Amino acid sequence: MTRPTFAVLNGPNLNLLGTREPDLYGAERLSDIQQRCETVAAELDVAVEFFQSNHEGALVDEIQRRRADSGIVLNAGAYTHTSIAIRDALAAVQVPFVEVHVSNVFAREDFRHRSYLSDLASGVIVGCGADGYEFALRRLVVLATA
Numbered sequence: 001m002t003r004p005t006f007a008v009l010n011g012p013n014l015n016l017l018g019t020r021e022p023d024l025y026g027a028e029r030l031s032d033i034q035q036r037c038e039t040v041a042a043e044l045d046v047a048v049e050f051f052q053s054n055h056e057g058a059l060v061d062e063i064q065r066r067r068a069d070s071g072i073v074l075n076a077g078a079y080t081h082t083s084i085a086i087r088d089a090l091a092a093v094q095v096p097f098v099e100v101h102v103s104n105v106f107a108r109e110d111f112r113h114r115s116y117l118s119d120l121a122s123g124v125i126v127g128c129g130a131d132g133y134e135f136a137l138r139r140l141v142v143l144a145t146a
């Protein structure tokens, strides 16, 4: 039997993680987060695939490509607060997803308090730094195997 596959999708500027603004976003790079998720996936005997883009349409395309996956960990970055297109793609594919934010968006500017995605999400994890990705992946595996 093929192992269930989970996607970890990252939006704009998250390719810069660990290179600037460590007080806000921590010291870990996206490649470190990928490695951590791969370790968790191996432990739980599932497959994990990574994707990052700075472009809204590319993220929509990737979400559509993920329609047969068992779950999506999604940090849509600033598109979280603006993108009806990403919301519509998530609603269309109906794959369970957990929304992740490295920083505590509720301790930041008001415009970061609104998410176009949260009410569709299975869960939302904010302000836990890079750990949030690991928590989200573990949660999605639990949901997929329940």
Ligand code: CA2
Pocket: 012, 013, 014, 016, 017, 018, 019, 020, 021, 025, 075, 076, 077, 078, 079, 080, 100, 101, 102, 103, 104, 105, 112
């Ligand atoms: O806290 C998060 O994970 C965010 O999704 C990050 C987005 C921000 O627009 C959201 O409101 C919250 C920004 C990502 C920017 O990432 C950088 C990382 C290092 C240096 C500069 C930007």
